[in-house]
Every structure is written in structure tokens, then in C-alpha cells.
Amino acid sequence: MGIAAEAIKDFKGFNLKNMPEVEPLSSGHRACQGCGEILALRQAMKALGTNVVVCSATGCMEIVTSPFPQTAWNVPWIHVAFENTSAVVSGVEAAYKAMNRKGKINQPDVTFLAYGGDGSTADIGIQALSGALERGHNFIYICLDNEAYMNTGIQRSSSTPWGASTTTSPAGKYSKGQSTWKKNMPAIAVAHEIPYVATASPAYPVDLMNKVKKASMIPGPAYLHFYSPCPTGWRCGGDESVAVARLAVQSKVFPLYEVIDGQYVLSRKVAKPKPISEYFKMQRRFRHLTETDVQMIQERIDAEYAELLKKCGVEA
Amino acid sequence: MAKETGIMSWKELELGNSITRPGNAGELKTGDWRSMRPVTDYEKCTKCGQCYIFCPDMVYKKNAEGYYEQNYYYCKGCGICAHECPVSCIAMVQEGD
Numbered sequence: 065m066g067i068a069a070e071a072i073k074d075f076k077g078f079n080l081k082n083m084p085e086v087e088p089l090s091s092g093h094r095a096c097q098g099c100g101e102i103l104a105l106r107q108a109m110k111a112l113g114t115n116v117v118v119c120s121a122t123g124c125m126e127i128v129t130s131p132f133p134q135t136a137w138n139v140p141w142i143h144v145a146f147e148n149t150s151a152v153v154s155g156v157e158a159a160y161k162a163m164n165r166k167g168k169i170n171q172p173d174v175t176f177l178a179y180g181g182d183g184s185t186a187d188i189g190i191q192a193l194s195g196a197l198e199r200g201h202n203f204i205y206i207c208l209d210n211e212a213y214m215n216t217g218i219q220r221s222s223s224t225p226w227g228a229s230t231t232t233s234p235a236g237k238y239s240k241g242q243s244t245w246k247k248n249m250p251a252i253a254v255a256h257e258i259p260y261v262a263t264a265s266p267a268y269p270v271d272l273m274n275k276v277k278k279a280s281m282i283p284g285p286a287y288l289h290f291y292s293p294c295p296t297g298w299r300c301g302g303d304e305s306v307a308v309a310r311l312a313v314q315s316k317v318f319p320l321y322e323v324i325d326g327q328y329v330l331s332r333k334v335a336k337p338k339p340i341s342e343y344f345k346m347q348r349r350f351r352h353l354t355e356t357d358v359q360m361i362q363e364r365i366d367a368e369y370a371e372l373l374k375k376c377g378v379e380a
Numbered sequence: 381m382a383k384e385t386g387i388m389s390w391k392e393l394e395l396g397n398s399i400t401r402p403g404n405a406g407e408l409k410t411g412d413w414r415s416m417r418p419v420t421d422y423e424k425c426t427k428c429g430q431c432y433i434f435c436p437d438m439v440y441k442k443n444a445e446g447y448y449e450q451n452y453y454y455c456k457g458c459g460i461c462a463h464e465c466p467v468s469c470i471a472m473v474q475e476g477d
Contacts, residue, residue: 080430087438091439092408092410095437097413099458132399133399134408135404269434303459303462306464
């Protein structure tokens with residue numbers, strides 16, 4: 065048994081009937097109506113509780129929670145630049161470790177959390193993240209993936225899927241929107257051979273909270289990839305953001321899985337997958353795609369999902 | 381300090397511009413962003429807690445009887461609760477009616 069499997073073997077899990085009541089993130093933050101990103105972060109913080117130090121990259125979640133002179137955080141929180149979130153959380157973790165060793169403080173069970181959007185994870189902060197994962201600091205990194213730089217006005221990132229229209233990859237006469245495929249960030253984290261990697265969606269809150277709690281119990285780094293719908297940037301209704309997140313899982317666009325000690329485990333097998341066109345229909349960023357484009361994307365999604373099933377050892 | 385808007389003069393700031401109370405965004409009234417208001421029909425409610433866990437603004441709170449009640453001071457009126465309720469007991473009502 066690996067170190068991760070050993071650490072989580074007695075974990076019972078949360079359920080909807082007795083959710084922890086603690087809210088480390090307070091109401092009154094300035095996120096848009098129906099924000100899926102703050103919803104994912106809220107659920108994650110609920111699972112972690114208050115014995116936590118949070119490092120935040122620049123991005124929506126930093127802007128909406130901390131406009132001066134107010135803060136929505138009830139726990140220690142530091143905002144740093146896009147590039148160095150993981151470097152700062154490494155330093156915080158190392159400082160706590162050293163101070164515990166020297167007897168200056170006695171707080172051995174603090175959780176260290178760093179989070180950033182997809183831009184700060186997959187584009188700008190990837191080298192600091194890679195370094196922190198490689199050094200094996202005991203922290204959790206959460207990527208809140210809303211598939212573009214939403215905070216500055218919907219610019220494309222390397223996490224934007226093929227065909228999505230953004231302000232820097234606009235759809236038009238000579239363009240079909242984003243021309244490259246989504247970067248597989250969880251696979252990059254798995255390649256660091258860290259104990260725990262998982263993907264989660266706020267449409268499945270118990271699953272998401274269980275994964276966050278497991279990540280906090282495991283010694284060593286953990287990487288979590290959260291699918292975070294953005295009604296403003298994706299051009300869907302604010303009330304539909306959870307429905308879009310659910311549909312993304314059901315149409316195999318965003319499969320939920322964990323990687324424990326390098327072993328892939330499927331969290332939720334999609335028995336009757338929905339066609340990807342149903343997922344596209346809810347969002348205006350995909351409105352320009354033709355039947356052939358959708359067919360091509362469907363084939364690629366199917367192939368990726370089949371490959372994932374093979375890695376998990378599940379029969380299709 | 382105007383607590384509901386968070387706007388304050390520099391004379392009211394603490395030394396070093398520090399924020400002395402954690403979570404003081406809780407004073408901000410985000411409820412006035414709303415144009416539609418969620419109203420729960422407690423006859424139909426099954427206390428499943430979906431509205432509570434899917435609310436991005438932590439509006440819902442369990443009362444003594446186990447029902448989830450809205451705090452309209454924070455509700456931005458996004459409508460996720462009404463959309464996700466499995467028994468459709470939450471209705472979105474026009475504000476001001």
C-alpha cells in the first residue's frame with residue numbers, strides 16, 4: 065500500500081445530511097451571480113475547516129473576496145502574484161515545519177492550501193507549481209478551471225477547449241474560436257509522481273468535499289483540478305452554472321477521477337453519456353460551431369474517455 | 381463607515397491600512413444586486429439540503445425545524461437553488477411585487 069492509500073484508508077466521507085456548518089469563506093463576497101468558481105471554493109473550504117493557511121494567486125477569487133477595506137476570509141490568507149503561489153505556499157509550509165521543530169509554535173496539523181485559476185496554474189504559475197510538487201511539500205494545490213482568463217475579460221488560456229470563442233480567439237469568418245486543444249493539467253501533475261491527484265466538479269459536492277479532505281490527510285503534495293463554470297465568460301444563464309457542470313460530467317467532457325499513488329480510480333462512470341451537442345447548446349461561446357466541428361470534438365472526447373477507462377482498468 | 385457598501389473615508393482606516401476583523405465582507409449588502417427573489421414553499425420542501433450546498437453566497441441556513449431559510453441580505457438572486465431543487469419548491473419571484 066502506498067503512502068496515500070495508507071493515509072486515507074479509514075476515511076468515512078461526508079454526506080448531505082450532516083455537512084460541516086463551518087464557513088471559512090464568509091458571505092458578502094462580490095462574485096457574479098451564479099458563480100461556479102466561488103461555489104467550488106466554498107465547498108472545498110467547508111471540507112477543510114478553519115485550521116488552514118491559504119495562498120491565493122491573482123484572479124477572480126482574489127478580486128471578489130478581498131476588495132479593500134473588507135475581506136471575506138475567516139482564515140489566514142495571503143495574496144501573491146500569478147507566478148509564485150506555489151513557491152509562497154512552499155515557504156509557508158517550510159516555515160511552519162521549522163518553527164514547530166524549534167518549539168516556537170505547537171501547530172503540527174495545519175493544512176496548507178494554494179489555489180489559482182486555470183491561467184495561473186496551466187500558463188503562468190506552472191513552473192513554480194512543478195517545483196513545489198517535485199520538492200514534495202505537504203500542501204494542496206487547487207486549480208479552479210473556468211477555461212479562460214475571466215477576471216480580465218475572457219482571454220484565452222491554454223486550458224480553453226477547442227472551438228470556444230473568447231475575446232482573444234474570437235469566432236468569425238476566418239476563425240472557429242480557440243484553435244488548440246485543452247491542456248491536460250491533471251496528467252502533468254500525475255507525471256510528477258505525487259501521492260494524490262483528483263478532478264472534481266461543484267455539481268457533485270459530496271465527491272468534491274471528500275476529495276479535498278483526502279488531499280488534506282495525505283502527507284505530501286496533492287493536486288486537485290476543479291471544473292468551475294463561469295456564466296459571465298461562457299455566456300450561459302447564472303442559474304444554469306451547476307447544470308452545465310453536471311452536463312460536462314455526463315457528456316464525458318470532464319470525467320471525475322482520482323489518482324492515488326499513481327493508480328487511476330474512476331469516481332463516477334458515465335453509464336449513458338449524453339451527446340456533447342447538448343452541453344454546447346447551453347453556452348454561447350460554442351454557438352458558431354457547425355455539425356462537422358461538433359462531430360469531430362465528439363470523436364476526440366470519446367477517444368480520450370476510452371483511454372481514461374483503460375487507465376482506470378474499467379471496461380467500456 | 382457605510383457598512384452596506386464598504387465605502388469609507390481614509391480617516392476611518394486603521395493604522396497601516398490593516399483589516400482588523402476577519403470576514404468583515406459579511407457586512408456588505410449583496411442583496412441589492414437582486415432582481416428576482418427565491419421563495420421556498422415549505423409544504424413541498426423535503427429538507428434535502430441541495431439549495432444549501434449549491435448556493436455560492438451561503439444564503440441558506442438551517443432553522444430549528446430543519447428547513448433551510450434564505451438570508452435576503454446576501455442573496456444575489458442567481459436562481460441556482462430554484463433550478464436545482466429536486467421537488468421544485470423554490471420559486472423565483474420578481475422583486476418589489
